Amino acid sequence: MSVDPPAPQPLRPGETPPAPASTGLPSSDRATAWEFNPKYQRLVTTWQQVLPLLDALALRLDEVHRQAMRTEVWDAPVSKRYVEEMAQWRAGLRLYRQAILTSISDEAQEDRTPRWVPVNAGAPHAFS
Template sequence: MYADPPAPRPKGANESPPASPGGSDGLQHPWKWNPDYQKLIDAWEELLPRLDALTTTLDKAYSLSRSPQTWDAAVGERYVEDIREWRRRLALYRLSVLTALSDKAERMPRWVRTTDVPQPFW
């Protein structure tokens, strides 16, 4: 079993954007929560329960398949091996998908500057 990578951090209740010094154009550009970062959080929260459900289902099937009451023939071991391989592949898939989301979130800024600042009329 693998440990899940760190999840993207949701916006905290008391979290505020970084300090906003004047930009190169001399105007204040306010910060907003990055919508792309929020998509990563939403994807993580949607994906994790589904992966957990798949893992739980395969674990249950695997434990039942190993029971001596399940199989009468020697061919049963082949099915046990198949389920073991599915569990291994699911664990690798889970790790790769969650790592990709975690890495993307690590590189992405949580706050972005807005460009919808009223411009002075000259």
């Protein structure tokens, strides 16, 4: 059984944005306002939506597989092929789960999608 990759963590109560480095020199970093990154929040939300669906699929497929393996349910030569086919579906679903969760987890890494981003402080932009 494989282990799921680390999930993106939602904003925790009381969590504050990163503190600027205090070198004693004036810096524009100190005037920067921060917000929890909306793109990171979408990754958190996606993970929370996808995980229960993947769990439900695996649960249903495991349940049907267990039932199909019982001889009281189906005792025919074709049942062996059917059970083997379901085992392949289960393996495919595990790979699919790993791929989906890994792609979300990889995208949520700090170097790709930071948790906090500077807020646009209303500075004028050309052509706005």
